Amino acid sequence: MKTRLLGVAALALLAACSNTDQNASATGGGGAGTIRPGSQEDLVANVGDRVFFDFDSSVIRADQRPVLQRQAEWMGRYSDVRVQVEGHTDERGTREYNLALGQRRANSARDVLVASGVNGARISTISYGKDRPAALGSDEAAWAQNRRAVTVVQ
Amino acid sequence: MNPDSPFAPTRRLVLMGAGAGLVAPGIFATPLPASAQQPQGAVIDITRARTDPIPIAIPDLAGAGEGARVGRDIARVIQANLRNSGLFRPVDRQAFIQTAEAAAQTPRFQDWRVIGAQALVTGRVLEQGGGLRVEFRLWDVLPETQLQGTAFTAPAAQWRRIAHMISDVIYERLLGEKGYFDTQVVYVSETGPRDRRTRRLAIMDQDGENNRFLTDGRFAALTPRFHPTQRRIAFMSYQDRGQPRVVLFDLDSGSQQVLGNFPGMTLSPRFSPDGRSVVLSATRGGDANIYIVDLGSRRERQLTSGGGLDVSPCFSPDGSQIVFNSDRGGDQQLYVMDAGGGNVRRISFGRGRYATPVWSPRGDLIAFTRFGGGGGFAIGVMRPDGSGERILSEGWQMEGPTFAPNGRVLMFYRETRSDSRGGGYSSRIVSIDIAGFNERPIPTPTDATDPAWSPLLS
Numbered sequence: 311m312k313t314r315l316l317g318v319a320a321l322a323l324l325a326a327c328s329n330t331d332q333n334a335s336a337t338g339g340g341g342a343g344t345i346r347p348g349s350q351e352d353l354v355a356n357v358g359d360r361v362f363f364d365f366d367s368s369v370i371r372a373d374q375r376p377v378l379q380r381q382a383e384w385m386g387r388y389s390d391v392r393v394q395v396e397g398h399t400d401e402r403g404t405r406e407y408n409l410a411l412g413q414r415r416a417n418s419a420r421d422v423l424v425a426s427g428v429n430g431a432r433i434s435t436i437s438y439g440k441d442r443p444a445a446l447g448s449d450e451a452a453w454a455q456n457r458r459a460v461t462v463v464q
Numbered sequence: 465m466n467p468d469s470p471f472a473p474t475r476r477l478v479l480m481g482a483g484a485g486l487v488a489p490g491i492f493a494t495p496l497p498a499s500a501q502q503p504q505g506a507v508i509d510i511t512r513a514r515t516d517p518i519p520i521a522i523p524d525l526a527g528a529g530e531g532a533r534v535g536r537d538i539a540r541v542i543q544a545n546l547r548n549s550g551l552f553r554p555v556d557r558q559a560f561i562q563t564a565e566a567a568a569q570t571p572r573f574q575d576w577r578v579i580g581a582q583a584l585v586t587g588r589v590l591e592q593g594g595g596l597r598v599e600f601r602l603w604d605v606l607p608e609t610q611l612q613g614t615a616f617t618a619p620a621a622q623w624r625r626i627a628h629m630i631s632d633v634i635y636e637r638l639l640g641e642k643g644y645f646d647t648q649v650v651y652v653s654e655t656g657p658r659d660r661r662t663r664r665l666a667i668m669d670q671d672g673e674n675n676r677f678l679t680d681g682r683f684a685a686l687t688p689r690f691h692p693t694q695r696r697i698a699f700m701s702y703q704d705r706g707q708p709r710v711v712l713f714d715l716d717s718g719s720q721q722v723l724g725n726f727p728g729m730t731l732s733p734r735f736s737p738d739g740r741s742v743v744l745s746a747t748r749g750g751d752a753n754i755y756i757v758d759l760g761s762r763r764e765r766q767l768t769s770g771g772g773l774d775v776s777p778c779f780s781p782d783g784s785q786i787v788f789n790s791d792r793g794g795d796q797q798l799y800v801m802d803a804g805g806g807n808v809r810r811i812s813f814g815r816g817r818y819a820t821p822v823w824s825p826r827g828d829l830i831a832f833t834r835f836g837g838g839g840g841f842a843i844g845v846m847r848p849d850g851s852g853e854r855i856l857s858e859g860w861q862m863e864g865p866t867f868a869p870n871g872r873v874l875m876f877y878r879e880t881r882s883d884s885r886g887g888g889y890s891s892r893i894v895s896i897d898i899a900g901f902n903e904r905p906i907p908t909p910t911d912a913t914d915p916a917w918s919p920l921l922s
Contacts, residue, residue: 366795368750401879404819404833404863405914406687406732407789407796409700409708410745410752410773413729417750434706437729437747441684443659446886448860 348388350463357384361419363457365400368414370422378419381461382426392464395419397437398444400453405439412437419459434464487629487922488646491622496599496613517553518638520546521581521605523564525598527589534596534623535564535589541627542585544671545645546634548895549873550902555581568599573608581605583638585630595619600630602637611637624673629922644868645670648918649875650688650697651893653677654911658886663913665699665713670868670917672907678713688713690918691735697916698723698733698742710744724757724764732776737783743767745775754788754805767805779803780823780848787811787821787830787848798832800848811850815839820863823848826871829898833863833876843876845898856900866917873897875906875915 345351353359358381361374370378385391397416399408416435424430444460445452487493522543525535546552561575567586576584587600595618602612612633616626628646635643653666665678665685679685686708688699695715702708703720710723710730724730728747735742740759745752754768754777768774772792779786787800798812798821811830812818816837821830830848834855835841841862846853861879868874875895882889891911896903906912 366791401861402835403796403817404776404789404835406745406775407773407791407819409686409729409731410747410775413747413752414750414773421750436707441661441663441686445884446658446882446889447884448881448889449884452884 348391348463353381353384353461353463357381359462360458360460362454363415363459365453365457366403366411368411368418370418375422378422379426382423382428385423385428385432392432392434393461394434394436394464395423396442396460396462397435398442398456398458398460399440400456401440401443401448402453403440405441408439409437412439415457415459419461423461487616488622488625491616491618491625491629491922493629494615494617496601496615517551518582519553519555519580520583520585520634520638521555521560521576521579522546522585523557523560523562523567525587525589525600526565526568529591530620531589531591531596534598534620535587538587538589538598538623538627538630539585541624541671542631542634545628545631548671548902548904549635549643550897551635551639555579571603571605571608573603573605576603576605583611583634585634587630591620592617596623596626598623598626598630600633602634624669625921628669632920632922641872642870642920644870644873644917644920646921647869648921649866649893649906650678650690650916650918651877651908651912652686652688652914653908654891654913655681658882658889665697666908666910666912667715668906668908670906675909678715678718684708687732687914687916689734689916692737692739692919694739698735698744700731700733710742712742724755724762726755726764734778736779737781743777743779743786745777754786756803767801768808776820778822781825781827785848787823789819789821795836798830798850811846811848812853813850814853820865822865822867824867824871824898825869828871831865831867831874833865835861843874843896854900856896856898857894857903864914866915868917869920871898875917877913877915879913 358377361377395416397412399411420433420435443456445455522539524539527535543554547554559579562572568588582605584603584605590597598616601610604611631645632643647670648667650667653664654661656662662681663684664681665688668675683703686700688697690697697713700708701711707729710733712721712723726746730744730746733742733744741756743756746755752773752775754774755764755766757764772790774790777786777788784803785800790799796817796819797810798818799808799810801808816834818832818834820833823830829845831845834844840860842855842858843865844855859878860881865874865876873895875893877891877893879891891913893906893912893915894903
């Protein structure tokens with residue numbers, strides 16, 4: 311999980327300073343098989359599929375907003391793509407409240423996508439609360455990775 | 465309501481009273497004549513924080529062949545129930561002087577008095593037409609009187625159920641209030657790695673026996689709750705790919721039905737005490753509000769509004785009020801409102817965040833989860849006005865209290881901390897009494913979360 315996230319961060323930096331289409335083809339020719347443009351793999355590798363939140367917060371942090379703006383641009387490029395935004399929380403809370411908090415996070419991410427020009431009909435949301443962690447540890451490093459909204463191509 | 469429902473509360477009167485009658489499907493109870501009548505009433509007061517457990521002798525029920533084996537098994541179940549309550553101390557069998565067979569004929573009270581028993585259970589198991597006849601008597605050793613005598617006839621497979629019924633009778637006759645042994649617990653069975661868990665509904669007896677899975681795990685199932693009188697539960701299901709929903713589940717037929725017609729996610733269901741409606745939380749956009757759904761008309765009514773997350777509603781046992789969890793004041797706290805949605809007031813004011821409130825069936829306490837504020841997680845109780853807060857158990861992580869039907873015992877689930885690969889993690893259901901004593905794990909075949917205690921079955 312850690313290596314994957316580092317990879318996302320590195321590619322996100324690349325994407326931020328160059329043309330993402332070129333990145334996509336460059337990555338596709340790079341070795342690990344061809345990444346189909348407009349796919350989840352493309353989103354993960356070249357845009358970033360997730361944003362992170364502070365504890366018990368559903369506010370989109372300033373440092374996370376560019377990820378959603380890039381997602382919106384990417385969705386503008388692949389206009390037939392529909393996504394579901396999954397809201398998640400860390401384990402430090404109760405199940406029912408975290409289901410509602412995850413929903414609120416997914417909704418916050420969705421709102422930024424819509425504000426960035428994506429038609430809301432292309433975005434659904436779902437919450438998994440604390441029940442599908444991305445990182446398995448019981449420490450702050452893991453919790454920070456688990457407080458997230460993940461955009462998933464349908 | 466189905467008149468044959470094992471949840472029908474009136475059956476219990478038959479078991480305790482003078483007449484013969486059906487106490488559960490296939491189980492008949494008949495009074496056994498007493499040698500002397502004894503005034504009824506509580507022997508000890510268990511409302512105090514801690515009392516000395518009652519010393520009780522529970523020899524095997526006498527019998528021949530298969531009857532002897534069943535008699536031994538029934539006695540062991542009764543003994544475990546009473547010991548686990550923390551309110552009884554079964555006398556060591558090694559000390560017994562009179563044999564079980566002789567005691568079933570006529571107790572020699574001197575033999576039981578000298579080994580310190582205040583109460584004595586005797587009985588006999590007879591094979592009868594493919595079924596069982598289980599005779600049981602409860603004796604008060606010092607005055608040498610019979611407190612209770614009942615004969616049960618039932619299919620042999622029901623022996624465990626009879627043991628729980630006898631345990632409840634003993635509890636009620638000696639403590640003056642109803643027991644909680646003839647009950648079940650529905651919960652979420654969890655298997656697989658933590659990031660890809662399979663979550664299935666499961667049901668078991670309150671002592672962990674007779675475990676049975678209710679769903680197959682293709683869809684995640686969370687937060688099951690019992691109907692107060694019918695064999696139905698409400699839970700949250702991910703069966704609809706669009707949104708997780710509150711679903712009604714019929715325990716006998718297995719049929720499932722999505723409740724309500726909400727645009728967003730529905731979660732945290734609880735039946736009203738009269739069983740006619742379900743209170744739940746429904747999300748719209750980023751908010752979560754509390755609604756009540758009438759099970760007859762299926763009409764929905766919104767009880768809370770505003771920009772917060774309102775979840776985990778639970779009725780008071782008289783149906784007049786609802787306690788719930790909300791972050792409307794900044795972080796999670798407990799609030800009580802009238803059942804119609806008015807007169808909202810905050811009741812939790814201690815350190816940290818408060819969640820998962822459940823109202824005791826006795827009406828006197830609200831149990832909750834507390835966390836943060838510098839500490840770990842804790843399960844506690846407070847009075848419905850928020851006063852008298854007491855912490856019962858603390859640990860790395862725990863939540864989800866549920867009351868036994870007599871309000872004297874809680875179950876909740878306790879999770880352990882995991883390493884970076886998820887190793888070391890476990891979730892276990894435990895029970896504890898409302899004084900905070902006698903915490904013990906309930907055995908389950910898998911990790912277990914979200915316990916919900918049934919009403920008394922008989």
